[in-house]
Amino acid sequence: MQIEFTHKQSAHCENGVVSNLMRHNGFEVSEPMVFGIGSGLLFCYIPFLKVNHAPVVTYRAMPGFIFNRFAKRVGIKIKREKFSNPESAKARLDENLKKNNPVGLQVGVYNLLYFPDEYRFHFNAHNLVVYGKENDNYLISDPVMEQVTTLTEKQLEKVRFAKGAFAPKGHIYYPTAFPEKLELKSAIIKGIKQTCREMTAPFPIVGTNGIKTISKLIRKWPKKKGAKVANHYLGQIVRMQEEIGTGGGGFRYIYAAFLQEASQILENEKLNELSKEMTQIGDDWRDFAVNASRIYKNRSAQDDAYNKVADQLEAIANSEAAFFKKLKKAI
Amino acid sequence: MKKEEVPQDKGLLETAQTKELTYAVDENGEYTTELSSGWDPKTIALSNAIKDIEERVANAKERVQKNETSPIEYYMELHKMDLPILSSYVGLWQWRVKRHFKPKNFQKINQKTLQKYADVFDISIEELKHIS
Numbered sequence: 001m002q003i004e005f006t007h008k009q010s011a012h013c014e015n016g017v018v019s020n021l022m023r024h025n026g027f028e029v030s031e032p033m034v035f036g037i038g039s040g041l042l043f044c045y046i047p048f049l050k051v052n053h054a055p056v057v058t059y060r061a062m063p064g065f066i067f068n069r070f071a072k073r074v075g076i077k078i079k080r081e082k083f084s085n086p087e088s089a090k091a092r093l094d095e096n097l098k099k100n101n102p103v104g105l106q107v108g109v110y111n112l113l114y115f116p117d118e119y120r121f122h123f124n125a126h127n128l129v130v131y132g133k134e135n136d137n138y139l140i141s142d143p144v145m146e147q148v149t150t151l152t153e154k155q156l157e158k159v160r161f162a163k164g165a166f167a168p169k170g171h172i173y174y175p176t177a178f179p180e181k182l183e184l185k186s187a188i189i190k191g192i193k194q195t196c197r198e199m200t201a202p203f204p205i206v207g208t209n210g211i212k213t214i215s216k217l218i219r220k221w222p223k224k225k226g227a228k229v230a231n232h233y234l235g236q237i238v239r240m241q242e243e244i245g246t247g248g249g250g251f252r253y254i255y256a257a258f259l260q261e262a263s264q265i266l267e268n269e270k271l272n273e274l275s276k277e278m279t280q281i282g283d284d285w286r287d288f289a290v291n292a293s294r295i296y297k298n299r300s301a302q303d304d305a306y307n308k309v310a311d312q313l314e315a316i317a318n319s320e321a322a323f324f325k326k327l328k329k330a331i
Numbered sequence: 332m333k334k335e336e337v338p339q340d341k342g343l344l345e346t347a348q349t350k351e352l353t354y355a356v357d358e359n360g361e362y363t364t365e366l367s368s369g370w371d372p373k374t375i376a377l378s379n380a381i382k383d384i385e386e387r388v389a390n391a392k393e394r395v396q397k398n399e400t401s402p403i404e405y406y407m408e409l410h411k412m413d414l415p416i417l418s419s420y421v422g423l424w425q426w427r428v429k430r431h432f433k434p435k436n437f438q439k440i441n442q443k444t445l446q447k448y449a450d451v452f453d454i455s456i457e458e459l460k461h462i463s
Binding site (some may be wrong): 010011032050052105110114115116117118119121122144145146147158163164167229231232235236237238239242243244247248249253254256257260261275276279282283286290292293296297325 | 332337343344345346347348349350351352354355356360361362364366367370371372373376378379380381383384410411412413415416419420437442449
């Protein structure tokens, strides 16, 4: 049993699943559109939580939020379900495939065998689409992969019931009802407004203030934590920013692409200008990554090198603060 | 980032025969997508993280051999886990798992619990007791 499904690669898994499921249902919505309308862009430092023995920063909204906001804003309905036991999770999946309905699943990455070993960490917020079943094999469209792939029943069960933070618990989701026409214009405005609000929020761990907080922490790391740990922490920040899924520059390029597309839909030339500015900010993030990598490549912990990348982050925080003020005025 | 600047360094995705999608600007200033085989700044970060895990595994192994910790800690590191993750997989409180790290307590674990650990690590009880 195989559902006619077009696999289109995307940068980020959640946008990609949504965009591919929308296309399957007859609505062409690009990945940046999903990301922008769902207010995916963010910066947040999460204190007290450590992943891979290093502090956690995120450049995007919480898993699941992007699709929920997108759905609400363009007027589609989605159904989400979690399960306490694998049998009923599998039954619900098979039932949907029988009805020719491809579904999105939240899975853990650690046991996804088609990923290279180096990428298999205990990260539970990955998303993919199942679009059919042949004998014992589920047909998988993983948006970050170039090609479609398969997983056996057992392999799929294992990733659907991965444990740890954000455990997927068999999480399955799919759109159930669509409007005649998507409400793109108002959705874009709502999406942008929320992003502006979050990025300029007056809390020390969120948005541009969060970036400043991290830059302050970076200055302290070499003395407080020693060269080895400081390098490890810095490496983790760059990985969160650039590892598969961000489209480059910690999602800033995807956001710039969204603003460009939005400027045409809203016929607002200012957004096009701001798209260019966002691209420049993305470039600044890439420069930060390059300089940070020089530090951990040589495994050094000279204070001035750390101060230099911290300065860079502070400058980025300032330009983003100015940027989101302008963006708010532009719509 | 301009389209022609999308890095094509040697990355770790090669083994999976895939590339990742990045967003970049073409010569007319329009956004488009381009595949990237890898980028050194992040490949180095990832390689360092892997090395860090390998060191942790080697270190845990050494301590098992010196009878300073139980094989459970070694297998935990081997599977890139930490205490909260292992405790959630095995379905025990973190303090209980931590107790099982002590060689003395490890000897006293009952078969049922040992089997739970063995299942999580996908090995036999024999392999759990004697690391190679």
